Amino acid sequence: MSRTTLDDRAPTPRRTHLPLRPLWLCRVCAAPWPCPVARLTLCQEYAHDRIALSVYLCTVLHDAAADLYRLNPHDGPDPAALFTRFLGWTAPRGVRAEQVRGGSSGAGPASRPTGSR
Numbered sequence: 337m338s339r340t341t342l343d344d345r346a347p348t349p350r351r352t353h354l355p356l357r358p359l360w361l362c363r364v365c366a367a368p369w370p371c372p373v374a375r376l377t378l379c380q381e382y383a384h385d386r387i388a389l390s391v392y393l394c395t396v397l398h399d400a401a402a403d404l405y406r407l408n409p410h411d412g413p414d415p416a417a418l419f420t421r422f423l424g425w426t427a428p429r430g431v432r433a434e435q436v437r438g439g440s441s442g443a444g445p446a447s448r449p450t451g452s453r
C-alpha cells in the first residue's frame with residue numbers, strides 16, 4: 337500500500353461538488369448547492385479566512401438569486417431562504433439563533449443591522 341505525502345502539502349481541496357447553473361443544484365449529488373460536501377470543502381478551503389468565504393458566498397448568492405428569479409419570475413425562492421442556504425450556515429455555532437432573533441443583550445456587535453423577520 338502506497339501512502340501519499342499529500343497530508344502536509346494539499347494546498348486546496350479539489351472542488352467536485354460544483355453548482356450546475358442556472359439551477360444551482362450540485363453537479364454530483366443534485367442537492368441544492370452548496371450541498372453538505374460543498375460546504376465542507378468551502379470550509380476547508382477558506383479555513384484561514386472566513387471573511388473571504390462570506391464575501392465569496394455573497395457573490396454566489398447574488399448570481400444564484402439572479403438565475404433563480406429569471407427561471408421562476410412569479411414563484412422565485414424566498415430571499416430569507418436563499419440567504420440561509422448560501423450564507424446562514426457560515427455563522428459560528430451558537431451565534432446564529434440568538435442574533436437572528438435580535439439577541440438578549442444590547443452589547444452585541446456594533447452596528448449590526450436587524451433582520452426584517
Ligand SMILES: [Zn+2]
Binds near residue numbers: 354362372373
Ligand atoms: Zn454535492
